[in-house]
Amino acid sequence: MLTELPNTYLLSEEQRQFYMDNGYLVIKGLFDFATLYNYKQRFLQFCKGIVDRGSILVVKEASLKAKGMTGEELINKLQDIHYDDVFMTYTEHPRLIDVVTQFIGPDIRVMNSMFINKPSGSTRHPPHQDMFYFPFGPAEKIIAAWTAIDDVNVENGCLYVLPQSHKRNILYPHENIAAANNMYHGIVDPAVTSQPPVQLEMSPGDTVFFHPLLVHGSGANTSGYGSRPARGCSRTKR
Numbered sequence: 001m002l003t004e005l006p007n008t009y010l011l012s013e014e015q016r017q018f019y020m021d022n023g024y025l026v027i028k029g030l031f032d033f034a035t036l037y038n039y040k041q042r043f044l045q046f047c048k049g050i051v052d053r054g055s056i057l058v059v060k061e062a063s064l065k066a067k068g069m070t071g072e073e074l075i076n077k078l079q080d081i082h083y084d085d086v087f088m089t090y091t092e093h094p095r096l097i098d099v100v101t102q103f104i105g106p107d108i109r110v111m112n113s114m115f116i117n118k119p120s121g122s123t124r125h126p127p128h129q130d131m132f133y134f135p136f137g138p139a140e141k142i143i144a145a146w147t148a149i150d151d152v153n154v155e156n157g158c159l160y161v162l163p164q165s166h167k168r169n170i171l172y173p174h175e176n177i178a179a180a181n182n183m184y185h186g187i188v189d190p191a192v193t194s195q196p197p198v199q200l201e202m203s204p205g206d207t208v209f210f211h212p213l214l215v216h217g218s219g220a221n222t223s224g225y226g227s228r229p230a231r232g233c234s235r236t237k238r
Contacts, residue, residue, distance in 0.1 A: 023166035126186025
């Protein structure tokens, strides 16, 4: 029997301090199975073309298209999902909002939202800072959230972070890295990225919150064709 989760989530002082010190925090089981299942099914509807994409941008990975992949084996991102009636329940989820407001206050809005799909063969997302993409601030009033919909691990390309990299308070130069994906930009200075990363292997419903200056990225999905992809919902609040 599934237990219904409360609509609130109170951060402990230890969790707050961990976020301040390291620039990220993983909360286990923030979302329930039924909610995640709805998002997964909605993504598949987009892949099959049975719902109107509306204002959502459907992104396909060029390297997978060259291999003849289609549908969920080709589409690696839905951009601006907060315009969709189903996905908007993620960006407006009370437990997510409750945590966000404890970090940056109650005056919030969605600035960016995505459904990430990493089928087998997907390329890596090089180390980067979200602040590179945002022409606004201050950084202390911006936070990103990423929720695992499937089990994510190193093999299928989970997120990784460089703890405490936000404390330098530096937005590093980013360059387009064609070897990864033409839409991706990353930090190429080895002096910045040489720090050993922390791999964020997560279970469905686990959610990571992170600072916009935190250096992070994700690996390639090397799990093999037919293996479980790495999927998650992401949004940035200001």
